[in-house]
Amino acid sequence: MPAHREQRSLFGEILDWMLAPLLLLWPMSLWLTGFVAQEIANRPYDRELGEKAQLIAREVLIEPGLGENGEVRVRLRNTAVPEQLRADEVDNVYYQVLGARGEFIAGDRDLPVPDDSAKTRVLRYRDDTVHEEPVRVAHFWLPLPGDTDSRAVLVQQAETLGKRSRLSTEIIKGVILPQFVILPVAVLLVWLALSRGIQPLNELQQRIRRRDSGDLSPIDEHDVPEEVAPLVASINDLLGRLDQSIAAQRHFLADAAHQLKTPLAGLRMQAELAEREIDAGERDPVALKSALQQIALSSQRAAHAVNQLLSMARAEDQALGLKPQPVDMAALTQAVVRDFVPRAMDKRIDLGYEGAEPGASALMQGHPVLIGELVRNLVDNALQYTPPGGTVTARVTPDPFGQVLVLQVEDSGPGIPPAEHTLVFQPFYRTLGTGTDGTGLGLAIVQEIALRHGAEVSITDTQSRPGTSAGGTAGARFTVRFPLQRAPAAR
Numbered sequence: 001m002p003a004h005r006e007q008r009s010l011f012g013e014i015l016d017w018m019l020a021p022l023l024l025l026w027p028m029s030l031w032l033t034g035f036v037a038q039e040i041a042n043r044p045y046d047r048e049l050g051e052k053a054q055l056i057a058r059e060v061l062i063e064p065g066l067g068e069n070g071e072v073r074v075r076l077r078n079t080a081v082p083e084q085l086r087a088d089e090v091d092n093v094y095y096q097v098l099g100a101r102g103e104f105i106a107g108d109r110d111l112p113v114p115d116d117s118a119k120t121r122v123l124r125y126r127d128d129t130v131h132e133e134p135v136r137v138a139h140f141w142l143p144l145p146g147d148t149d150s151r152a153v154l155v156q157q158a159e160t161l162g163k164r165s166r167l168s169t170e171i172i173k174g175v176i177l178p179q180f181v182i183l184p185v186a187v188l189l190v191w192l193a194l195s196r197g198i199q200p201l202n203e204l205q206q207r208i209r210r211r212d213s214g215d216l217s218p219i220d221e222h223d224v225p226e227e228v229a230p231l232v233a234s235i236n237d238l239l240g241r242l243d244q245s246i247a248a249q250r251h252f253l254a255d256a257a258h259q260l261k262t263p264l265a266g267l268r269m270q271a272e273l274a275e276r277e278i279d280a281g282e283r284d285p286v287a288l289k290s291a292l293q294q295i296a297l298s299s300q301r302a303a304h305a306v307n308q309l310l311s312m313a314r315a316e317d318q319a320l321g322l323k324p325q326p327v328d329m330a331a332l333t334q335a336v337v338r339d340f341v342p343r344a345m346d347k348r349i350d351l352g353y354e355g356a357e358p359g360a361s362a363l364m365q366g367h368p369v370l371i372g373e374l375v376r377n378l379v380d381n382a383l384q385y386t387p388p389g390g391t392v393t394a395r396v397t398p399d400p401f402g403q404v405l406v407l408q409v410e411d412s413g414p415g416i417p418p419a420e421h422t423l424v425f426q427p428f429y430r431t432l433g434t435g436t437d438g439t440g441l442g443l444a445i446v447q448e449i450a451l452r453h454g455a456e457v458s459i460t461d462t463q464s465r466p467g468t469s470a471g472g473t474a475g476a477r478f479t480v481r482f483p484l485q486r487a488p489a490a491r
Contacts, residue, residue, distance in 0.1 A: 011198055015194055019187060019190065022186065029179070033172055034172055037172045038164070040171055045159075046136065049136060050138045052138070055085065056157060059077045059078055059082065060105075061075050082107065094130055094158040096108055096111040096156040097154070098113065099153060100151040111128075111158055112129075113154065119151075119154075124138070125138050133160055135159060139155065140155060142155060204228065216246070219232050221236070274295070327364050327367075328358050329371070330357055330361075336372065336394070337353045339376075344392065348389055349388065351379075352391075362396050371449070374445070375409075377443070378442075378480075379409055385414065387413065392412075393408075393409070393410050396408075399484070406479060408479050410476065415461050416476045424443050424459070427441055462477050
């Protein structure tokens with residue numbers, strides 16, 4: 001047994017889809033804010049660090065030919081200037097000057113040397129560590145005058161990241177803290193906006209709930225949101241079809257009551273006549289027998305009408321959710337013909353079957369009970385309108401191309417005028433001038449069952465026979481074509 005699916009809330013689902021991205025993007029916003037804050041904090045301190053490195057470079061004195069073996073000598077004019085630049089209340093400040101051969105000139109020996117392939121005077125910045133402490137370093141190279149072997153003097157200025165971290169923290173606090181206030185407010189505003197947005201749905205629900213159970217008039221589509229208009233249009237279409245169905249049921253019940261009224265009235269009248277004769281002391285067996293025969297005939301008509309009404313209701317029942325099964329049309333038709341043989345013999349009618357034998361050639365997919373009702377009503381209708389001495393033939397003919405299975409029931413009765421070929425399938429309609437009793441439901445049941453199986457029903461006249469007027473015809477042939485290539489149609 002499948003598990004019961006939990007009912008979902010449209011409001012909750014939309015709210016989830018709106019808030020989930022917001023809550024997902026918020027941590028990303030925090031990370032991005034921290035990154036940007038770090039970049040913002042680096043800019044003024046990098047600029048200051050570069051200026052300090054430029055000040056140290058101004059104190060570097062390069063003296064060609066004054067070193068050992070006539071090499072370039074590098075020294076500082078005033079060592080007090082770099083030392084003054086070390087003054088800082090928060091961070092540790094380092095500097096370094098290296099000669100053309102990498103020899104130490106001044107500053108801090110522990111400051112790492114940059115890995116620059118091109119030794120240019122362009123000021124550059126990098127992150128490094130001194131004594132396992134992260135530092136920010138500004139460095140550039142001072143080329144030797146007239147030197148062609150790419151030798152240069154390195155000048156570096158470095159400081160720890162205390163001031164930068166403090167500034168970035170202040171920036172982050174200034175940006176993040178308001179978000180802790182804005183985020184709940186945003187969630188509240190989203191909730192209020194969504195509540196206001198679905199308010200028309202709540203109003204539509206209240207309008208439908210306030211309706212009377214018998215009010216099937218269309219819902220006004222102009223007072224609903226554009227997105228809901230197709231749903232309202234579908235509901236209106238359903239209400240229209242439901243109104244037509246209820247009207248058809250009321251008409252059907254009215255006609256059914258009218259059809260049952262006549263045999264029940266005759267039954268009551270005959271019973272009252274028999275009662276009066278008994279009360280009057282009359283004991284005429286012939287009169288009593290005649291009254292009882294009329295009572296039996298009236299009860300038989302009433303029972304037949306009830307059976308036809310039940311068959312009609314069964315054929316129209318949309319809840320008949322039976323799975324289509326293989327139906328042997330030939331075997332089923334032969335069984336129906338055998339059931340009607342006693343009645344045919346009483347009326348002296350030649351009832352027979354011809355066509356396919358039971359087997360695979362006469363198989364189709366359908367509902368056996370309904371198919372049996374269809375064949376039974378066709379044979380019953382033929383026997384009812386065929387005079388004594390006539391013939392009724394049922395046949396099943398397979399299609400050689402395997403597309404359809406054909407059922408035919410023909411009789412030698414008075415036939416049906418072409419103008420009434422469509423009218424006879426309406427409930428309670430009976431052909432005029434036949435003088436035959438009936439409920440007028442048999443062919444309506446045939447049509448309904450045929451539609452349930454995607455079949456087509458047609459009426460044709462049988463060929464002319466001796467005894468009919470010139471050019472006239474006698475009898476009717478009902479043909480039902482059942483498709484074999486598609487599933488039964490649903491209405």
